[in-house]
Amino acid sequence: MKYRQLTKEQFESLHEEFALFLATQSIDVKEWNQLKKEKPQVAEDEMNVFSDVVWDDVLTKTNYLEHFSKQSVNLFKCDSTEIHRIFVKINKDINLLEQEGFEWLLSNPTDDAVEYFNGTKKYTSERNLEIFDLIEKGSAIAKGELFEYFNRLISK
Template sequence: MKYRQLTKEQFESLHEEFARFLASQKIDKKEWDAIKKDKPNVAEEEMNVFSDVVWDDVLNKTEYLEHFSEKTVNLFKCYQEEFSRIVIKVDKDINLLEQDGFEWLLKNPNDKSIEFFNGSKKYLKERNVEIFDLIEKGSTIAKGELYEYFNRLLS
């Protein structure tokens, strides 16, 4: 398995897609129920393969990631060969995980208590594997507004 199996909730929300996936392998509902009952390891493998297909689809489309902590924001732009990263560190008595702290950052990007770092790095592993690793470590897929906003400020 390349990534990790989808959660039960994710499978439930993708039940129609999973049914089509099984159908593409000529497995109908009756046969799937029998496989789950009689060959749980085969059922598990089918779920793993489907999970990898879904993750690859999502990760192929991922352009931006964000990761927030109380005092730091990491913003990533995911290119094909490398990712670019902007790190924002705040040395002030605010919490960036709270709405007030986040709004303060947006309104005061030039405050002397804020440090910016930026750079880029080539992927050491396959692009999607590295993006998935960042997601597993707490990053979320984003639309990129924050990255582009701070990238303009730093340019």
């Protein structure tokens, strides 16, 4: 398995796609129920293959990630060959995990308490695996507005 198996909730939300996937494997509902009972490892393998297909599709389409902690934000832009990172650190008693703290940052991006670091690195392994690793460590897929906002701000 390349990534990790989807959660029960993720499988439930993708039940139609999973049914189509099983159909491409020539497995109908009756056979699937039989597989789960009589050959649970084969059923598990099918779920793993489907999970990898879904993850690969999602990760290939992922261009931005965000990871918030109480006093810092990591923003990532995931290009095809390299990843760009903007690290925003708050040296003040502000909690970025709360709406009020986040709004303070957006209203005061040039405050002396705000530090910025940025860099770029080439992927050391497969792009999607590195993005997956960041997600597993707490990053969330994002639309990129924050990355682009802070990138414009620090590029001036």
